[in-house]
Amino acid sequence: MIRAKVGGAMSGDAPSLRPYQREAVEAVLSARRAGTRRMLVCLPTGAGKTVVFAHLARLAKRPVLVIAHREELLSQARSKLQHALGAEAVVAIEQGGRRAEAEARVVVCSIRSLRTERLARLLAGRDVGLVIYDECHHAAAEDNLRVLRELGCFEPGWTGTLVGFTATTARGDGKGLDEVFEEIVYARTLPEMIxxxxxxxxxxxxxxxxxxxxxxxxxxxxxxxxxxxxxxxxxxxxxxxxxxxxxxxxxxxxxxxxxxxxxxxxxxxxxxxxxxxxxxxxxxxxxxxxxxxxxxxxxxxxxxxxxxxxxxxxxxxxxxxxxxxxxxxxxxxxxxxxxxxxxxxxxxxxxxxxxxxxxxxxxxxxxxxxxxxxxxxxxxxxxxxxxxxxxxxxxxxxxxxxxxxxxxxxxxxxxxxAEAFDPLTQEVDVEVRAISRNAWASLGRHGLALHFERAPGRLSEALVVSRGARGRRWEVSLDGRAVERFSAIEEAVQAVDFEVHRMGRAAEASARAEASWRRAAAPKGRAEAVAGVRRGGRAATALGDVLALEAWVKVTTGAKRAGPVKRGR
Structure with a gap:
């Protein structure tokens, strides 16, 4: 286990920690105190992962095993660990023809070298309390899992700590690291570090x-x-x-x-x-x-x-x-x-x-x-x-x-x-125009909107919005309530048109582009609220245009509709 506090006295000429490195060390200690034994730290390339696990090695009260994959990683890790621990500490490499000394407090080893017999010899007389796995996105590979099992990392009574370090949690074969690690205790991204x-x-x-x-x-x-x-x-x-x-x-x-x-x-x-x-x-x-x-x-x-x-x-x-x-x-x-x-x-x-x-x-x-x-x-x-x-x-x-x-x-x-863009000039797909006489407004890649009068002076809004990449992706909603989903946008449009038709001739006529209510003056506050989405901040004045702009804002930004609009107000 790791028992010392981060702020405790440290001997030797160890490199100082950057703020995020200190946070990573503290996150590991906090997680271990909370009972997590197998944890993951995600730091991008160049963030100094080796400095972090070198400090963890300094805090460990029991022997430390550092696992790496490539020969270059072994030498780098040993050098930085030796610098962090001081000249008096023995940091050894176990790889190929090299054997770690029995008195080595920290052993840096190649996971490919750790066959069952060699690992047993390495562990003989060593009560390893901290296992540090560098570039651990390889951990879910079967042979690497074998090494971790033989170290006892998955045993219920294991008293050690496994800390994996990686710049990415993604594996090329799609196999997840959640098979190995219980929790990501600390993470920083490349953009954040830049x-x-x-x-x-x-x-x-x-x-x-x-x-x-x-x-x-x-x-x-x-x-x-x-x-x-x-x-x-x-x-x-x-x-x-x-x-x-x-x-x-x-x-x-x-x-x-x-x-x-x-x-x-x-x-x-x-x-x-x-x-x-x-x-x-x-x-x-x-x-x-x-x-x-x-x-x-x-x-x-x-x-x-x-x-x-x-x-x-x-x-x-x-x-x-x-x-x-x-x-x-x-x-x-x-x-x-x-x-x-x-x-x-x-x-x-x-x-x-x-x-x-x-x-x-x-x-x-x-x-x-x-x-x-x-x-x-x-x-x-x-x-x-x-x-x-x-x-x-x-x-x-x-x-x-x-x-x-x-x-x-x-x-x-x-x-x-962007400077030439105007939502009101977006064209509805020709396939939709071919099957519908109604005044559908384009919402770009998101879908379509249709406004009509359900009853005199009572406007309704039908939206056909994409909710995914495939399958029944086109969701139909009526006045904010989801009704049904369809595989094709044309099917969704036809379903809405049929529903409007069922409401009667007046509703059907109000859904047409020539309906007089569309040209009525929109409430001033509503018109001003959506003026910014048009080229040059030009305010729309017609009620039909304002409703179309509100629908655009709703589906592109997630904004809620400001409230019911009644004709003549």
Whole structure:
């Protein structure tokens, strides 16, 4: 268990904690006091996860086991733990031919090395009280679960603590970490860390390619790698990626993420053909060769590195200032990990450039804008993400009814469309016009609205609103009460039209565009309340237009209708 308080005296020259790191440590201690034994801490790449678990190791009263996946992670973790614990503490590595000393207080080990016999020998005479699992999004894999079971983490009487650290809770195979961990006790996102100044700002370019991903199938929540490699590892695309890196990241140290080893090698050759000093690292390389290439990159002899998965975890080079996403992905977790490799602070480093290479696809591929909640097709044109966020905040204030349409678009194009936007000019789909004579008003992608008189002077509102992506998605509501759902919008329109017809000829006539009540003057207060949603803040005066604008505001912003409107008031 972890018994010491965070604020207690600490010996040695340990690195000080940033505020969020202190919060993470306190969250772990609080959760353990509350009875949670297997907990998760989510911190983005570059946030200093190793510093946090090094402090947890200092607080532990019993031996500590640190689990990692890659050889590079073992050495980094041992170095930072030794610094945090002081020279007197024994921090050992258990991996391959290396064996941890019996007196080691902290053992950093490769989970792949922990076969049953080796783990039993390691635990002999050690009453491990704290297990720290770095990059623990791999934990749900069956062999990794075996190690955790043999450590006793799932035993009812286990008195230890398992703390997992990761930048993402998502696994590529879709298997959830809730099988391993009881609770996420602390989490910070990449956008939060950038906003708070702990990571450098991001700026980006969108580069369109002709590679076609429309026929690819999925495995888990991402593409099948063999199919993806066949689609994107083509000479024309590799040349485009290399040329983009050469032109847009000329003075930046760049890492490019690829699909397969062959893809990484082909892209490296394309870069070298343009005179870019490039190398390749991948998991199949001998460790000495991989270390040599990484050293050449860190010391400036190489400007660009192409890689396959190796640099998504544990790579710690603050000098990287460009990330080239030559590997398209649907996984936000993988995308965030890749981008995070360029966000670490470093002297003289102002920002990190992200190059999104966008292929032809009907699927939702991750992009830098989508990571921050903006339209995934947005082209930042080299602007900082923060500038784009401020743009959208101002856009929502200036044009509250405007919605960005799907498709590749720039901030300038969005601004021009927003300034020209008027909800009253939105056209109803031709299919709806073909089946209905009534004055349906378009609510954009959200649906339709129809206003009519249920009785003389008593107006009613029928809405057909999308409530999902498939199935019976079109919900019909009458005067705020949900009535029925339909698979097709045309079916919903016909159902409303039939209901209006049943109410009688007067109601049916009032639903037409030529009904006189639509041109009656709207109450001044209501007209002014929705004036801001039109181009230039022009107020609508006709009652029919005001009701249509109110319906637009209701479905796009969730605002409630201001109250009943009676004709002639």
């Amino acid at each position: 906003h708070d100044g702990y990571l450098v700002p991001l700026r980006g370019y969108r580069v369109a390619t002709s590679a076609d991903l429309t026929r690819l199938t999925s495995r888990g929540n991402d593409f099948r790698e063999e199919e993806l490699a066949e689609a994107v590892d083509i000479e024309e695309r590799n040349a485009l990626v290399a040329r983009s890196i050469q032109e847009l990241a000329r003075d930046r140290r760049t890492i490019a993420f690829c699909v397969t080893v062959a893809h990484a090698q082909h892209l490296r050759r394309s870069l070298q053909a343009l005179g870019v000093r490039a190398g390749t690292v991948h998991g199949e390389m001998p460790s000495d060769d991989r270390a040599r290439v990484l050293r050449d990159f860190a010391e400036g002899r190489l400007q660009a590195l192409t890689n396959v998965a190796v640099l998504t975890e544990g790579f710690d080079d603050p000098g990287v200032s460009c990330v080239a996403m030559a590997r398209p992905t649907r996984s936000e977790g993988m995308y965030a990990q890749c981008v995070g490799r360029g966000t670490r602070l470093s002297p003289g480093k102002k920002d990190c450039l992200v190059l999104d290479f966008v292929d032809v696809s009907e699927l939702s591929l991750c992009s830098l804008p989508s990571l921050f909640g903006m339209p995934r097709e947005l082209d930042l044109e080299g602007r900082e993400v923060g500038e784009a966020e401020r743009f959208f905040e101002q856009l929502a204030f200036d044009h509250p009814a405007f919605e960005v349409e799907a498709g590749a678009i720039t901030l300038g194009e969005i601004q021009a469309r």
